[in-house]
Amino acid sequence: MFAYTIRRLLAAFVLLILMSMVTFLLFNASAQDPARLACGKNCTVEQIASVRHKLGYDKPITTQYALLIKGLVAGRDFPDDAATKKNAPQTITHCGAPCFGYSNFQTSLVSTLIKERLPVSIWVAFFAFVLWMVFGIVSGVIAALFRGRWPDKILVGLALVGYSFPTFFIGLVLYTYIALQWQLVPTPEYISPLSDPVGFLRGAILPAVTLAMIYIAGYVRLTRAYVLEAMGEDYLRTARAKGLNERTIVIKHTLRAALTPITTIAGLDLGALLAGTPITETVFNFNGVGKLTVQSATNGDLPTLTAIVLISATFIIVANIVVDVLYAYIDPRVRYA
Amino acid sequence: MSEEITVAEVAADRPHALGEDFLQVENLKVHFPTEDGLVKSVDGLSFELQRGRTLGIVGESGSGKSVTSQAIMGLHRGSRAQVSGQILLDGEDLLQVSDERLRKLRGNDIAMVFQDPLSSLHPYYTIGNQIVEAYKVHHDVKSSVARKRTIEMLDRVGIPNPQRRIDQYPHEFSGGMRQRAMIAMALVNDPKLLIADEPTTALDVTVQAQILDLILDLQREFGSAIIIITHDLGVVAEMADDILVMYAGKSVERGPVNDVFYTPQMPYTWGLLSSMPRIDRVREERLNPIRGNPPSLINPPSGCAFNPRCDFRHEVDDPQRCVDEVPLFDPEQLHPVRCHIDHARRKEIFESTIKPRL
Amino acid sequence: MTEPTVPAAARDAGETGGQSSGDVLLRVEDLRKHFPLKTQGLIRRPSAPVKAVDGISFDLDAGETLGLVGESGCGKSTAGRTVLQLLEPTSGKITFRGEDVTGAKGERLRGLRSDMQMVFQDPYGSLNPRHTIGTIIGAPFIIQKAKTEKGVKAEVQSLMERVGLNPEHYNRYPHEFSGGQRQRIGIARAVALRPKLIVCDEPVSALDVSIQAQVVNLLEDLQSEFNLAYIFVAHDLSVVRHISDRVAVMYLGKIMELADRDVLYSKPMHPYTHSLMSAVPVPDPKKENKRNRILLTGDLPSPINPPSGCVFHTRCPKYRTALSDADKARCTGEVPQLEPKATGHLAACHFPEVRADVAAAEDAVAPTQ
Structure with missing residues (x-):
């Protein structure tokens, strides 16, 4: 019985990883530009670029997924780049584990939203x-x-x-x-x-x-x-x-x-x-x-x-x-x- | 038409039966209304049983044998079934008693063993729980007493290691052990009447032999009357003192076991006996099946229900009687038969035609 | 697992009984069917399998009936299905009409199916309730793309007539028929392509006595008409006695005894066969009262972990009462081979009952009346 439960939990874990990949791919690798979506309708090109950088959409898709998983396990920062961290640490939003990302619409961390x-x-x-x-x-x-x-x-x-x-x-x-x-x-x-x-x-x-x-x-x-x-x-x-x-x-x-x-x-x-x-x-x-x-x-x-x-x-x-x-x-x- | 007969049956004076019969079933009818019409599963059945005796009820599926046993247990109460007639147990009419009285009789005075012990035991409760429950419902005792009694009974029916087995679930028992447990449950209250409805049909022959032996043994010990219902003529030959052959809800032949086996009188009984292959001897030629199919219980054939399948209608002086008139079944005789063929002629046919074939 | 197959000597020794004599239609050699199980625990490894059929060998002639009897769980149904390759054999060899057909697949297996057919026990469950009788009986013609003289419908109707069904009921559905009639439908479907071999798996055990006889007679008639060979799997020893030419008795996946029908029933050699036959109640009260029953004690052992040596020794009445310790050691230590103990009479027993006057069901009691 114990062994059965453990086996089921392991299988569930694998299933969740797969689910996260599929969901991520469907949402972020679609024809629509995620940065544009996140920024909203009346954004200028510069604003979009800034959002893209902040949310990490400028990185390769595999890196984006890795960051999502890293965020869930260990937390992450927005934007996640060494230069900004050094020059303007006050503009960095830290997102503690489990981090689901940052919602630009609600101007809030997703985990905060969910917690509420x-x-x-x-x-x-x-x-x-x-x-x-x-x-x-x-x-x-x-x-x-x-x-x-x-x-x-x-x-x-x-x-x-x-x-x-x-x-x-x-x-x-x-x-x-x-x-x-x-x-x-x-x-x-x-x-x-x-x-x-x-x-x-x-x-x-x-x-x-x-x-x-x-x-x-x-x-x-x-x-x-x-x-x-x-x-x-x-x-x-x-x-x-x-x-x-x-x-x-x-x-x-x-x-x-x-x-x-x-x-x-x-x-x-x-x-x-x-x-x-x-x-x-x-x-x-x-x-x-x-x-x-x-x-x-x-x-x-x-x-x-x-x-x-x-x-x-x-x-x-x-x-x-x-x-x-x-x-x-x-x-x-x-x-x- | 059947009304006349049944009235005659009820009115019949039965000197040999008076006083000593422990169970008397009189003109029992169990009818089920369905969308297609009224299913007359049992249609005017009468028999009696004495203490310590065993009655074997034989018939094919749909003959009404199981329905009869359920009627005796009152298991049709609260359903749509229309039950009429009389079932006297020690003089008390089981069809008239209150629900509460019937409940007290069930399991205590009359107990039943069913065909499939796996489906007849509750899968979610241990064997012990189910037997203890059967004992406590009729005895106001502490659980520990009931448990002790249960272990005794399990031991008595030959379940090894009863102290451990009592806490196991039905699915942990083998088929034979389950049926032993069912028998222990049926006998835990020392019933006066045990009804065994195809008790060994679901079991292998070697296990069947054990279970039949056990039932006979327990009968000697407890002196219960037994009704054993089966389609297996071998089983009744072993178990029964008297045999009742049923066809289409009616009794067609009844008598002491030797009479029915060695001098059967009803063409249907002949058909049953000569259609079965035997383990104890070779039948060189082909089997002699009864032709046709079992009758509909909604529109049974008029007259003798067996007439469309009967090979001996021409033996009746006026064969039309078989279609027009239900043959009488005279319960006063030792070996009554429901057939229009003349008694002496039947004996002749049996000796000359049937016996060589058996 | 290195148990040898039936020794060649055994196969040659039989003239009539143990092995068939005429044209061998089917030869089964050391056939095994094991169902794998897995261990419990975090990592599941394969563990000891259920040995449903564990090394059986027999021959079957064209037009012959071999009865396969035994208690439930002895592997007789699995054996029948494995021979037809409805289940894939674990090991062993099946030769059909001189050709090794073990493990046949795809087109080849489909071809075999027109020569090897099956009749199932349950006349209710084995017919698709949504197909008409015509479709069910006609399916083999369509699947095998068989040519028919006057078209499939005419062929099906003549088959229906042949098995005792009304050809006008061509368009009816299975639920409109009684159990016996449904079994006739199953039989018509099985014989449609004139196969050489039919495995009948408990074909009459769900039927009433009077109907049973009709179906048994039908099977016998079809056999002589089409020269069919039957493997007749059943638990009812009386029916098997009636219909079989030879009978094999199985216990825990192995054949315990194999002999001509009359020899086996009158002089059983294996203690298991003997007790099995003595347990069958006879429809004869006087015989019943005198009958000497050999009661088997205990339950069937697990086919996952069968007893060592002779698998029957845990329940064997002879082992319990009549053997010396040295003899007992042989039963527990050495697997008895199925080999001839008398002319054409094979038994897998170290101490078979070879007396000429073995008390069979018939001889044990005085004649009727």
């Missing part, structure tokens, strides 16, 4: 995760237990309705009615749960619900399907034949079997959400990584985009490993070697 934005996305994602797991699984189990009868029909119907509306629509409707018109909750804003947990819950409830809505729909159907599958298993017939009561049959025998595969899917879904949700964050004006993604994509802010891609990839790869390792603990039949 990431907690917003992560906390909202976790909030949504708890909501969809609780409501999705409970409704799914109820639907399965009442298969074909009205609770099933209503829950599956609602799930379908929730699933069919686009995120921005649900978000806007919730925002407009719940927050603004009926004022059932305060205007959504991000308050760090570390400083004010209740404030966080009140401020983030609408974006979390919006996010959860999409997933609840899927999880109701998934849970229902897995529970029904488990209910058809021979070992449930055995459990009945033993004379167990329905409660034990449902909770101990059915749910244990049905919920195990859901753990996998839930872990992966959460991993994918951690690096931000562009639509929801934009609708509720939450300054998370998702909104940053939208801004950076609009502006062609390559260093920030590269950083976001790498961070999302890391989350997803790590979530995969965590889920696989976790599975071995939940399902005794699975033993990795």
Whole structure:
């Protein structure tokens, strides 16, 4: 098991290196001049040249990639040249490890941006995760237990309705009615749960619900399907034949079997959400990584985009490993070697 | 048409059965509504079983033998199945008792061993956990007591090193050991009736031999009544005192094991016996299969359900009766047969035509 | 791994039983199929493989049926598939019609396929549910670009008729047929190109008794009509007795005993064969009551790390009860070769039961009634 985990982590590391190369190449070796993009529309030739020098775009592409990796591991300076360091050290921006680069648009280090934005996305994602797991699984189990009868029909119907509306629509409707018109909750804003947990819950409830809505729909159907599958298993017939009561049959025998595969899917879904949700964050004006993604994509802010891609990839790869390792603990039949 | 017969069956006075029958199944019907129509899996079945005896129910897939066993366990409750008739266990009608009462009987008075021990054991719990659970649900004891009892049972069914094996998962057991564990679980509460539904079909012959021996051994020790359901005539020949042959949800022949094997009376039983290759002797010529295919349970053939596949219809004075009229099955006889052919004529056919072929 | 192949003497000795006598269609020599495993740990190295088939040799004549029996996990199905090269042999030699076909690939293998076919156990899983019966049975003609006299459809319909299916059902799908009918479809597909050899892998074990007999009869009819040779892989000893000319008993990847059907069933020499046959319940209550069963104890050992010497010694009733310590040392130390112990009767046992009156299932009990 330990060996398996180590092997997986090594493979993940190699995968991330490859991802970084591909991302870097796609962004920086394209037809567009990255320095021009970074400088903006109304730049003079001199300004572009200065930006190019500052961000290191005047160096060969392999050197640029090496600098990116060096920055991640050890930090780097902008501009990274000996002459400037000697003559005008005050114009040098130092970027400590892990350095993702410098965003000329935000006139800020990318790592600083990420550090500000990431907690917003992560906390909202976790909030949504708890909501969809609780409501999705409970409704799914109820639907399965009442298969074909009205609770099933209503829950599956609602799930379908929730699933069919686009995120921005649900978000806007919730925002407009719940927050603004009926004022059932305060205007959504991000308050760090570390400083004010209740404030966080009140401020983030609408974006979390919006996010959860999409997933609840899927999880109701998934849970229902897995529970029904488990209910058809021979070992449930055995459990009945033993004379167990329905409660034990449902909770101990059915749910244990049905919920195990859901753990996998839930872990992966959460991993994918951690690096931000562009639509929801934009609708509720939450300054998370998702909104940053939208801004950076609009502006062609390559260093920030590269950083976001790498961070999302890391989350997803790590979530995969965590889920696989976790599975071995939940399902005794699975033993990795 | 089948109504008349079943009424006759219920009304039948059965001196030989009174008082001593531990299990009495009367006119049992299990019907499943489906989109294609009503599937009559069991359609008017009656039999009885005495304590310490073994009844072998034989039939092919779709004959209703497994559905019957599940009906006795009440496993159709809460499903769409329509169950009617009577299942009297020690005088108590299992179809009428409350869910709670049935739950108390299940596993305690009636226990069941299933065909595939791997899928019938929960993959996420240890063998010990599952047997302890079966014991504790019917006995208010501490876990340590239940565990001790479980180890005893595992030892009793021949699982080596039970102290260690008790904490292993089903997938860590071999097929034969799993079925032993299933039997330990079924017998942990000392049931009065054990239903074994194809208990050895998924196992190799050498393991099958061990398991059948074990069941017979345990029966001698605990005196349970056993219903063994199988398609393997060899298994019933070894295990059963009485045999019930089922076809299309109905009993077609029933009798003591020697009668059914040495003087079978129903053309379907003849077909079964003469279609199987034998390990104990060579059949020089070709096998004699039963022609055609098993009947539909939604639209079973009218009259005798076996009539489209029967080679002996011409032996009935008026062969049309086979199509028009369900043959009676007189449970009062020692060896009842559901067939329109005259009793004496059947014996003649068997002696002259069938016996040489077997 | 340096276990020798069947000695030449063994091959020559057999007149009728152990080795075939007529035109050899297929010769299998020291065939092995090992499935590689890897070690656990940080760096995974290849470790001891699963020896599914571990050095089997036999001949098969045209038009003959060789039964391959044994418990699950003995390698009989793998053996059948390896002979057809559906699995690549690890080592050994397969000669088909005098030609070494071991490891044939590509075009050559495709050519072989029209002469060597397979019928599978599961009539539900082995037919593509989205293809019509006509497409399934006709596929061999298309793939092999075989010429047909009146076109593929006419050919397929005559095949359907031949195996007892209604040719009008040409456009139906597999789910519209019963298990027995599906097995007929599988058989029609296998015989479409008039092969010389068919490996039948448990062809009737998923079927009901009454249907089983229909399919067995069909296989026998096709055999005499097209002079087919069968390798009949099955765990049901009764069916194998009925259909086979010769029978090979396998245990842990090796052939334990190989002889003419009647000899093997009436006078089994290998203690494994003997216990296997004694375990089969007979549909005859009186015989059942008198039957002397030789119960095998314990479970099948692991094919990754099989017992030393004779692989059967850990469960052998003879080893346990009837042998001296010196004899036992031979069983644990020396691998018994499959060699003739009587005319045409091969057994891989140091101490075979050579008495003329070995208690076979038939003789052990009084005759019926």
